[in-house]
Amino acid sequence: MIQRVPFSDYRINNICTFCGEYADSKDHVPSKIFLDEPFPKNLPLVPCCKKCNQGFSLDEEYIACFLECLKSSSADIERLAREKIKKTLHRKESLRKKIENSINIQDDRIIFNIEEDRLLNVLLKLIRGHIRFEYDEILLDNKPSKLQSISFLILPNNNGMNLFNRRSWNYCQKLEAEQCLIWS
Numbered sequence: 001m002i003q004r005v006p007f008s009d010y011r012i013n014n015i016c017t018f019c020g021e022y023a024d025s026k027d028h029v030p031s032k033i034f035l036d037e038p039f040p041k042n043l044p045l046v047p048c049c050k051k052c053n054q055g056f057s058l059d060e061e062y063i064a065c066f067l068e069c070l071k072s073s074s075a076d077i078e079r080l081a082r083e084k085i086k087k088t089l090h091r092k093e094s095l096r097k098k099i100e101n102s103i104n105i106q107d108d109r110i111i112f113n114i115e116e117d118r119l120l121n122v123l124l125k126l127i128r129g130h131i132r133f134e135y136d137e138i139l140l141d142n143k144p145s146k147l148q149s150i151s152f153l154i155l156p157n158n159n160g161m162n163l164f165n166r167r168s169w170n171y172c173q174k175l176e177a178e179q180c181l182i183w184s
Contacts, residue, residue, distance in 0.1 A: 016049040017132040018056075018125060020140050023047035029129030031056070033064040036084060044133040056125050059118040065089055066099055070112050075100035 016023045026045040035043075068085040069075045075096055080086050089096040102113045131139050 012136070012138060013047055015047065015138060016052055017046040017128055017138060018048055018052040018140075020138065021049045021051075023049055025050045025053045027053045027056070027129065029133055030126060031060045031064075033057075033060050033084070033088075036082060044129070046129050046132045056122065059121045060125075061088060061092075062095065062098075062115065062118050063122045065095060066102075066112070066114055069099050069103075073110050075103065 014023050015021075017027070025048055027048040029044045029046055032039060032043075065085050065088055068080050068082050072079045072081065074080075075089070077086050077089050077096065080089070089099075099112075102115075104111045104113065128139050131137055
């Protein structure tokens, strides 16, 4: 990733990307908790205030750990793949317990109940950070109060992904285009 030189109005370089206050710090977008080392060279940085920089940390940590547990279908540290997340959950037993308590089994399906406000907070941070980095624009308005629907689909291998893509395409052909989103 190439770190761009901002060509925007220099006056916005001192405005926090996330709250609009004075920026006395910089934040990585995405945060390092979502990445494993070695980190990409020139990981994007955006101006922010220290309060916002520190304020997102716990939510990002929760989401990163939640997603790793979701991927592994377990909060058992030994079943997780990412060493960084294993260390975090080993160090923070209360976080591991919180995620473990969010797991329910219904009709032979494993269901994870995510804290939607934390997910929304992290998603908005990532969106605002990338808009700031890519377009030199600050997006502070229009914060949704909640997410409409959250579904995670974990596919174990390429065969599962190919099957998912075929079924999604067949399903989407039956619907109008604006009602369906296909990931490829």
